[in-house]
Amino acid sequence: MERLAPDLLETAMSIACAEARKWLGATSPNPAVGAVALDNKGAILALAAHHRAGWMHAEAQLLQACASGRLLRRVHTLCVSLEPCNHFGRTPPCTDAIIRAGIQSVVVGVRDPNSAVKGGGIEHLQQAGIDVILGVAENECQQLIHAYAYHARTGKPWITIKRAFDRNGSMIPPAGQKTFTSPESLRLAHRLRKKADAIITGSGTILADNPEFTIRHVADHPEKKRWLAILDRRGRITGNYLASAKQRGLIPVIYKDIEAALTDLIAKGTQDILVEAGPVLSQAMLDVGLWTMKIDIRQGDTDDVQTSFNPAEAQNIGAEEHNLDLMLPP
Numbered sequence: 001m002e003r004l005a006p007d008l009l010e011t012a013m014s015i016a017c018a019e020a021r022k023w024l025g026a027t028s029p030n031p032a033v034g035a036v037a038l039d040n041k042g043a044i045l046a047l048a049a050h051h052r053a054g055w056m057h058a059e060a061q062l063l064q065a066c067a068s069g070r071l072l073r074r075v076h077t078l079c080v081s082l083e084p085c086n087h088f089g090r091t092p093p094c095t096d097a098i099i100r101a102g103i104q105s106v107v108v109g110v111r112d113p114n115s116a117v118k119g120g121g122i123e124h125l126q127q128a129g130i131d132v133i134l135g136v137a138e139n140e141c142q143q144l145i146h147a148y149a150y151h152a153r154t155g156k157p158w159i160t161i162k163r164a165f166d167r168n169g170s171m172i173p174p175a176g177q178k179t180f181t182s183p184e185s186l187r188l189a190h191r192l193r194k195k196a197d198a199i200i201t202g203s204g205t206i207l208a209d210n211p212e213f214t215i216r217h218v219a220d221h222p223e224k225k226r227w228l229a230i231l232d233r234r235g236r237i238t239g240n241y242l243a244s245a246k247q248r249g250l251i252p253v254i255y256k257d258i259e260a261a262l263t264d265l266i267a268k269g270t271q272d273i274l275v276e277a278g279p280v281l282s283q284a285m286l287d288v289g290l291w292t293m294k295i296d297i298r299q300g301d302t303d304d305v306q307t308s309f310n311p312a313e314a315q316n317i318g319a320e321e322h323n324l325d326l327m328l329p330p
């Protein structure tokens with residue numbers, strides 16, 4: 001069977017990634033995955049993404065959509081951003097569903113870095129006589145699973161420290177205000193929250209701002225629960241604040257030590273943590289190297305956004321190039 005042109009496959013994979021990004025943060029501890037089915041001219045027959053752990057995987061949903069629309073016979077190529085799973089987890093193996101559906105050509109963005117499935121999915125498809133192409137739109141697919149892949153490689157969550165600085169280089173907002181950045185920067189901050197499993201903050205921020213830590217500038221994933229880890233050695237956070245945080249859907253936990261907080265958040269299964277703290281705690285985490293990505297927003301006529309990565313983690317970061325729009329949900 002003739003393969004579709006490489007540029008058609010790149011475009012299709014990019015569309016699959018865009019669909020998957022809508023669910024970034026909702027699928028944890030599973031990765032966000034997108035898939036498209038193409039006909040023999042490269043036209044899209046169906047598009048799907050994984051929505052939530054325990055729910056159908058992207059490929060299974062795609063095949064179901066094709067079958068119910070009587071489109072299966074027209075599927076020439078199935079593109080999926082991550083290597084199809086080859087094991088029984090909460091759902092049966094996608095590789096078997098693809099083989100059973102009679103798909104002859106599968107395009108995969110990246111291999112699954114999870115050691116439980118490493119390599120097995122692609123080899124299983126090939127052994128069934130399916131033509132597999134690996135590495136299409138690889139960089140975009142890598143960025144989609146940055147936190148999942150980092151966690152699979154290191155056993156640690158991806159930690160983003162986000163800081164905003166005013167025109168004078170201060171992180172402290174003017175009296176009576178909680179923020180000073182542009183609407184676009186606020187949207188960025190809320191997209192970072194949207195993909196996070198946990199938010200780390202300090203008592204200083206809570207006492208100064210009584211922050212909600214909810215997602216308001218973009219639509220949140222329905223039913224997503226996030227840990228709110230509060231560093232508060234002196235016990236200054238009130239029961240009222242904790243109760244109101246719970247009412248907003250957060251799960252607040254008080255810690256007295258950063259390392260203890262991280263150990264506990266790892267045990268709770270978090271893969272993606274956002275640090276939204278004042279200058280003291282943010283700097284403390286940078287000083288001990290407990291960060292993966294740092295986002296500094298500097299107020300200006302248009303705010304400047306600078307993203308950097310922990311050099312000590314370079315081999316675990318994954319993609320060679322990063323673009324926040326490809327790493328965050330819309």
Ligand SMILES: NC(=O)c1ccc[n+]([C@@H]2O[C@H](COP(=O)([O-])OP(=O)(O)OC[C@H]3O[C@@H](n4cnc5c(N)ncnc54)[C@H](OP(=O)(O)O)[C@@H]3O)[C@@H](O)[C@H]2O)c1
Pocket residue numbers: 162163164165170171172173178201202203204205206208209231232233234235236256257258276277278279280281282284
């Ligand atoms: N511009 C921004 O991006 C941004 C973001 C958030 C907040 N803020 C602003 O920051 C200001 C508050 O500043 P801040 O520096 O006091 O807030 P913070 O960093 O959020 O909180 C400081 C508190 O965190 C705890 N802490 C710090 N380091 C720790 C460590 N190594 N181990 C355990 N606990 C630790 C301490 O609690 P104990 O005192 O109990 O020891 C400390 O008082 C507010 O005005 C807020 O608006 C700005």
